Amino acid sequence: MSDREVIRLELTRHPWLPNLGNIDEMLASIGVSSVEDLFRDVPPAVRFRGGFHIGRPMSEEEIVERLDNLEEKNSKLTCPPFLGAGACPHYVPQAVRFITSRSEFYTAYTPYQPEISQGLLQAMFEYQSYMAELLEMEVVNSSLYDWGSALSEAVLLSHRLTSKKKILVPSSINPFHLQVMRTWTAGKGMEVREVPYDSRGNLSQDHLERELQGGDVAAVYAQQPNFFGVIEEELEFLTESARKHGAISIMGVNPLVLGVLRPPGDYGFDVAVGDGQELGLQLNYGGPMIGLFATRWDGRLVRQMPGRIVGLTTDSKGRDSYTLVLQTREQFTRREKATSNITTNEALMALASLVYLSLLGREGLRELGEEIMRRSHYTSNRFEEIGVIRPLEGEFFEEFLVRFPLSYGVVRKKLKERRFHGGFQIGEREALFCVTEAHSKAHIDSMIETVAEAM
Amino acid sequence: MSDREVIRLELTRHPWLPNLGNIDEMLASIGVSSVEDLFRDVPPAVRFRGGFHIGRPMSEEEIVERLDNLEEKNSKLTCPPFLGAGACPHYVPQAVRFITSRSEFYTAYTPYQPEISQGLLQAMFEYQSYMAELLEMEVVNSSLYDWGSALSEAVLLSHRLTSKKKILVPSSINPFHLQVMRTWTAGKGMEVREVPYDSRGNLSQDHLERELQGGDVAAVYAQQPNFFGVIEEELEFLTESARKHGAISIMGVNPLVLGVLRPPGDYGFDVAVGDGQELGLQLNYGGPMIGLFATRWDGRLVRQMPGRIVGLTTDSKGRDSYTLVLQTREQFTRREKATSNITTNEALMALASLVYLSLLGREGLRELGEEIMRRSHYTSNRFEEIGVIRPLEGEFFEEFLVRFPLSYGVVRKKLKERRFHGGFQIGEREALFCVTEAHSKAHIDSMIETVAEAM
Amino acid sequence: MWGQASWDEPLLFDYKGKRRVGILIPKEELNAQTHLPEKARRKGGPDLPELSELEVVRHFLRLSQMSYGVDLGMVPLGSCTMKYNPKVQEVSSKVTEELHPLQDEDTVQGALEMLYQMQSWLAEITGMDQCSLQVPAGSAGELAGVLMTRKYHEDRDHHRTEMLVADSAHGTNPASAAMAGFKVIYVRTDPEGLVDLRLLKEVVGSDTAGFMLTNPSTLGLFEENIEEIASTIHSVDGILYYDGANLNGIVGIARPGDMGFDVVHLNLHKTFAVPHGGGGPGAGAVCAKGKMVDYLPGPLVGQVDGKYSWSIMPKRSIGRIATFHGNVGNVVRSYTYLLGLGSEGTAMLGVMSTIATNYLISKLRGVRGLELPYSSRPRKHEVVYTVSPALKEVGLTAEDVAKALLDRGFYAPTIYFPPIVPEALMIEVTETESKESIDQFAVALREVMEEAYSNINSVKESPKRTAASRLDYVKANHPSTFTPSYRVKKMREEGKLSPLR
Amino acid sequence: MWGQASWDEPLLFDYKGKRRVGILIPKEELNAQTHLPEKARRKGGPDLPELSELEVVRHFLRLSQMSYGVDLGMVPLGSCTMKYNPKVQEVSSKVTEELHPLQDEDTVQGALEMLYQMQSWLAEITGMDQCSLQVPAGSAGELAGVLMTRKYHEDRDHHRTEMLVADSAHGTNPASAAMAGFKVIYVRTDPEGLVDLRLLKEVVGSDTAGFMLTNPSTLGLFEENIEEIASTIHSVDGILYYDGANLNGIVGIARPGDMGFDVVHLNLHKTFAVPHGGGGPGAGAVCAKGKMVDYLPGPLVGQVDGKYSWSIMPKRSIGRIATFHGNVGNVVRSYTYLLGLGSEGTAMLGVMSTIATNYLISKLRGVRGLELPYSSRPRKHEVVYTVSPALKEVGLTAEDVAKALLDRGFYAPTIYFPPIVPEALMIEVTETESKESIDQFAVALREVMEEAYSNINSVKESPKRTAASRLDYVKANHPSTFTPSYRVKKMREEGKLSPLR
Ligand SMILES: Cc1ncc(COP(=O)(O)O)c(C=O)c1O
């Protein structure tokens, strides 16, 4: 016991441990004479007597100094990295940060008691509504973890509905999403087949049709834009073929493009997945993100939906009110028969996305999409001018594949010397560059000049 | 007219001008046909037809880039400057920033409607109460601008009460405060006399007593610690002499020292002034600060008090409630007979100070004072070791005067090369150094080593 | 139905925790002796409560929910210009936050550049020659202005003892004039709501130091005789002072400098969107033209070869008006605001705020009991109504209207001001309130007036949906119950305090 | 008396402004042609409302006031560990905020160092060998754990189809097991509230893949037979899995690794103070010991010569469980929390949270209608009560108690969980609530129970002081009224939508 007591006596005050000065009276009220009495059920053999190696408690001032120190160990870049591949840098408006740092939102948990959480519930309903509008799909949940897990959940859903195991994905799928999906569906023995793309970078219709013939396909997946940034020009055939062959059609989509590109609902997809990161989230070294998940207005799909859904209803006084709905799908009631194990989701990030979209509005979203396209195309033109070509001919949004006349490693290193971070390396001489509104013309020009120098 | 219209058409959307798209319907409702109609009463000769040179409207992203750019033009220092002289660097806890950035506080104005502003009013009452406790004085207003203006207001108060014009101040007074006081009281023709200090740096009792003899003194002022950082050891004689000769006694005090030093109320001062900057405020290049103003429980003084005061009362349901009190002192009712012209004060900074003090609490405040003294004394010892002496023998808190064996300009330059900012230069070889809990031992040591190198 | 949050939150002093702290003090292992002089040492620390971080945060969050700012709803306080404070302003503190006011100029070039630009922009917007940003708020700007006027006359051996002030002026005008030692002479408003020119000419004379005026006036009316007013004042070498708190209605339309004003103060916490902080801090500027430039408080930021410094010291400066450089941490918020508006946006402020005011007026036409004085003239940044008719007819006061508006989720207008309008409601919506939000406010005010005629008692009982109901002001101010601090409360309870005498 | 704020705030879709925007898009003058493929172009943009910045901010601020988090008051949700989230955590985002997950390792050394330290600290705290921080929350950690278990057995050609789960377990345990393809076998709780050892030994066999357990259990009870449980599972080469959501009650007291657990997941958004974000995001860790280290999701951060990199790829890793590195932006919040606690503070978590729970129990002794099952044993992080007696006597349900607590300004405990306790109230106060705050909660709960016996109807009418009263769940869930989006509402109103089938 004694070393516990020693520790207690050492730490007599701490901002986050209010009762250090009340231990004795609390023990007296409990009716035990020592702290150890409260742990009498812990067998001596498993009682931990060691200490930790975290260091002494730091004051806030010291903590901030330590964090500054870590921040300095990261490279200061001239402008955001030209990296995409599943996460893209964007400017996050201050209003977004301001609202997500409201205590009433960020220190709340899942609104199990709707009467006292109407604000949070209304916001989640609005998130679902904004996404529904973007996607032209009726039912959106209030978030999953990220694109990879959303895709995985869609595949598991297709398995539950069809009892089949084959999944068709484009070989232009984001490889990280694919890896996640393989991990998540390993337990169900799903089998993934890749459908190749043509010289423009578009999904091959023939291959897809052929794969579907067997009738053993649970789901067909398309990604818009695909991993190489290329815009899939034709997707209607996919939903039609899938329907014909009894497979679930799933569209993975970057919701940011939906100001200018056709939404999944318009194509008739059963399920849409994606990530809201590009709508108001910092990069945060890859997480938290926002797994986007939506379905058509079809009870079969909706009842298999993973995650929380907020719905509109009325309270006992007849006022419009919001609450979690279809909870019988969830783990805490259905346990092993639940549609997913997900509990904690990405609600605050969904809120951030909602705030971002509400700041943009209809025109803002379109303008943003167009500005990004202008900048990415300007960059690709500049690349072309210095002899860096695009091996795939298809149209693109913010990302595009380029091929250098020399090893990309050399370019990458040169860029780093000038405090630029180049695109994501794909092969020896190829890389995927991402350009958004966060990259100014001056930075783009100077990046291109640096590349030119390296060549 | 036309150029106005042109401007209007150019700017069709702006986040902060919601009605740009509603102008026509609003004009229709007003019943005028053009914007110009609303300005028909502006004589053509004074009608402005030019344009401004502020630049085109920037997006948030560009604004932040511009601010970053300005920030980079300031020197990055290794640690906060060793500068005091009226403003000292301290660590500001995150909770302070968090609370002062609550919209309900920082986007409110003076709580003219107390029923809807109870939270803000209670906080101001608590600020007054915390300061009253620190000062051991009963009545504190809810802030003036800064120490200089608070001192000026105290002097003007003494003039109103005594109709006399002579003011005694120590020659160890902060010269910036003195300058402000001279400016503010110029209209009343106040005459300032300086009382010298002894070799320890303490106020000379004899001189003071002599100046008071004439009976023409409106107020006597003492500053604790004084400008040289020296702790005035004896102040009781001052309040006694002032009382005897019909002068108002005013103590200027850094409230931070009141965890360890005797408060003005204990000495029997009539009025206390000071600045709350050291209790939870950033330096902010010198403003906003918090003018502290307090009086004894004496109606004569209280009714002459400048600024807003919040008091406790009850509402019609008998609940404890808070409201602005003694408003008949203020400009909006008393106009030219008001006790001051002050309107907008430093309420949010007062809130910051309150939060800071409430985090510290009784023991925290004492510990902070002691830690600061330890560090400042450690620094002064280190200075002594390398031959930099303290010309004044008196005890000090966080600031102290040092004399270098060579021109301070040389030291100052050397320090700057190493990204340190030395103390405030007083004479050719002297400077006032300020050391707080924001200066770590490592930084102090390295600053001292740099000084040693320069010598 | 709207209702404000209500928490039975005790005073911090009523928290009874022990051995708590809300922040750790960093401690270095140092071998340093410190000696406090015995006679100066405090015996028994101040009796502050001990609280954990959560207790502090929770306490203040609860209090915050019982407060009301622009971010929550319209605050139509006339003369206060409660416009929206864009969130990006909060980023701007990075430019100044960590700078000490006495740092060497070469280490604060970013801050100085910002201040320099602000000096120029504000000079251009007001049509003046030079601006000082040292004044921490409007009133301090006024004081600076009248002290400048005083010194100007002293320099010329004038004996000028009187300061003219419009009777519609803000209370700070006479208060500032008095602080500078002037006698205040009020100039009446004529039946049109403007300065009575005839009267002005009568009072102007060899004792006249200057005239403090705001244009548009606190009635929201533009003084169309401004040129003649200026020449009248200048004819006796008087100084025409512009109280620039109300610039919002004419930015881009007309400039004080072009109207003949010699000195102007600005409230950056109004037209230039510094948040009002629950009462402050604001930030100010005092600008001067021609001969008055020499008297500005100083120093000012100058620029030589792209280097900025405090190099400009006005020759006959009145001296330092603030301990350091003014509320720089707020000036940079205005700077950010102007960056976002740009020239075009800034030029639209007067237009859009004027449209908002007049639109509101159009929505309030025909409301029973609510009367618009000087109704033939268009308003600029604000409008003043009177409820005198309703007072006569049903006993409704301006205060009642204010309280009833609170119950509808709005903050109240400024009431009983300016004093020349009885039962005044002084309403300023600003250009940041959307048309729909103005519509809603108009509906609420109309409802209140209708309720007054149908059920005056119900109005008198408001507010019912705020954290407190109407307060006992007698108790609040009476010498034997006056309680400005917990210390007073406690001492009185312990019988240690006599009534305030 | 407490009352929640209430705003009649419409949906954003009901705002009707025109030509508004809440943020300006920066525009560069660029000469670049862009061609959208005709067939992929959207015809008619999405119908999103147009709003100014103020409208957006005000809308969400009003909504925020109709929400409730730990900063406002106690949230005693059992199993959720709603502890205070120190404000300094918000600074920590600077370490990761601007980093892209695919940046070269030499450009993200600060972030990697932080992750490396966290891997080590969490391993030490749990007594495991290695941790992966890739799991974005607890459930994902569980999924990782069961997939690791699956792969472990596959590698050994075991045919293990069954996952044992305690019947008191969180729903995520069986759900995760099922997602990984296991059949779930429940192990009953014995009359002491612990795992029924006899029964466990009966069900354990050659089909057993592992056992998912949490200790202390969701009842707040420490499984004192943990050593025997471990050896039972290990005797068939089963994997003992620790659901570490409830670590708070034993941190510094006992470690899963020392108890014989092979795999552990942690919810950093509980014991390690990541704020809960209104439902998320959280952050997780999955830790393994011995043979199981090889199966962790990867890569992990390793260190060579002071350089950090993603150099550790567990040999038989189940692969990637998140798109990138997990919720790094939250991991750094936990890191900050641990810096502030230090070794000593961390070691006190178990002690202080356990004291808080048992103190609350002491304050609830003798409350009529409230029964403590398994009352002889001390609790750890939480306690589960039943109001079954009150249900029988006056018809009071656990839900009624929850709603009545809302009316007293508290959030409600977790109710109806774990399912083995009828009418359960699962209460977790955590160590960050002060003694006085626990006292107040105890008083509130006592009052509710007393009111139930004196006036059950009044309790049934609660909540009355929140923004909404009890809701219509039938309408919310019925196929013909189910409305999960504005789109559905609108389409239904326009007659374009059939009931959900
Ligand atoms: C017309 C007018 N003049 C002067 C002032 C004083 O400005 P401040 O409150 O910044 O001291 C105000 C505002 O309070 C005002 O409305």
Ligand SMILES: Cc1ncc(COP(=O)(O)O)c(C=O)c1O
């Ligand atoms: C005991 C237990 N296990 C697992 C989980 C799931 O964790 P998460 O919500 O992070 O997915 C929770 C919390 O929800 C829990 O309480």
